Amino acid sequence: MRQRFESLPAAARAAVSTVALLVAWAIAAVVLPQGAPIGVVVSGAILGIASALTAVGLVLIYRANRIVNFSYGAMGGVVGLTAVRTFVIWKWNYGLVIVLGVALGVVVGMLTELLVIRRFERSSRLILTVATIGLTQLFGGLELLIPDAIFDPKALTLGGFDKLILPAWARRVKRLTGQFGDELLQFTLAARRGQERLPNMGIDVEIIVINDSTARNSALQAGQVHMINRIDPKVAKLLGKAPGIKVANISGRGHYVFIMHCDTAPFDNNDLRLALKYSINRQEMVDKILDGLKFHS
Numbered sequence: 292m293r294q295r296f297e298s299l300p301a302a303a304r305a306a307v308s309t310v311a312l313l314v315a316w317a318i319a320a321v322v323l324p325q326g327a328p329i330g331v332v333v334s335g336a337i338l339g340i341a342s343a344l345t346a347v348g349l350v351l352i353y354r355a356n357r358i359v360n361f362s363y364g365a366m367g368g369v370v371g372l373t374a375v376r377t378f379v380i381w382k383w384n385y386g387l388v389i390v391l392g393v394a395l396g397v398v399v400g401m402l403t404e405l406l407v408i409r410r411f412e413r414s415s416r417l418i419l420t421v422a423t424i425g426l427t428q429l430f431g432g433l434e435l436l437i438p439d440a441i442f443d444p445k446a447l448t449l450g451g452f453d454k455l456i457l458p459a460w461a462r463r464v465k466r467l468t469g470q471f472g473d474e475l476l477q478f479t480l481a482a483r484r485g486q487e488r489l490p491n492m493g494i495d496v497e498i499i500v501i502n503d504s505t506a507r508n509s510a511l512q513a514g515q516v517h518m519i520n521r522i523d524p525k526v527a528k529l530l531g532k533a534p535g536i537k538v539a540n541i542s543g544r545g546h547y548v549f550i551m552h553c554d555t556a557p558f559d560n561n562d563l564r565l566a567l568k569y570s571i572n573r574q575e576m577v578d579k580i581l582d583g584l585k586f587h588s
Contacts, residue, residue, distance in 0.1 A: 348363060361420070361424045365426070366426075369430050374392035407423075525582075527582070
């Protein structure tokens with residue numbers, strides 16, 4: 292079956308794949324408890340395509356330089372967040388912002404290649420890989436500095452949580468479908484609706500999910516949120532120096548584990564596992580790896 296499929300012309304393979312996806316969508320709409328709304332499907336397609344393009348980029352970089360570029364995501368973060376801010380804060384044309392984002396990505400990639408990658412051309416691949424880790428910190432710092440240096444420091448990284456950053460046509464699609472990738476905000480919207488119905492019932496609390504650590508930090512600095520958790524140890528001290536921000540060190544349930552096959556020798560020996568446990572200086576790991584920002588109980 293696979294050989295017959297691969298022997299088909301490209302147009303025929305694309306048609307077969309499209310029909311298969313539509314059939315799967317129809318089945319999912321019937322079988323799943325909440326169906327398969329078009330907004331959720333389109334949102335998943337957008338995120339999936341973005342992840343696929345990221346993977347393709349990593350593969351191309353590896354084939355060109357024989358390294359895993361750890362700064363790849365941070366490079367895209369600087370460019371993407373800058374482009375988003377030009378649309379949300381400066382109100383630039385959406386199409387122009389798309390072109391600007393691509394152009395900025397080319398510029399950042401060229402500068403990285405000329406100023407860093409080529410300087411380590413004759414070095415070992417391990418050294419160059421470590422250099423990309425340093426680039427990750429550099430680009431991460433730029434993501435924190437760009438809002439204050441160029442844009443309104445009170446502007447949130449993603450432009451606020453009460454609306455999606457979409458052009459007019461996409462907002463019309465959202466109104467028609469009711470969903471367009473903002474499933475994480477349903478709790479917030481429900482809280483706001485509850486406050487509108489019962490305005491005198493007390494304090495309104497919003498819990499907002501921001502998975503990206505840089506976005507969380509920017510939201511706190513911009514005053515869009517009052518408190519965040521899971522601060523990256525690499526930027527915790529820098530963030531604590533910002534006016535009006537206090538970094539609190541509290542106990543929690545987060546922990547690190549050493550994984551081993553307890554049914555395979557020598558790790559099936561309980562005495563060995565205890566010896567490993569007692570030989571580890573946990574406080575030293577906290578001090579050196581987490582910069583003393585966490586503690587164990």
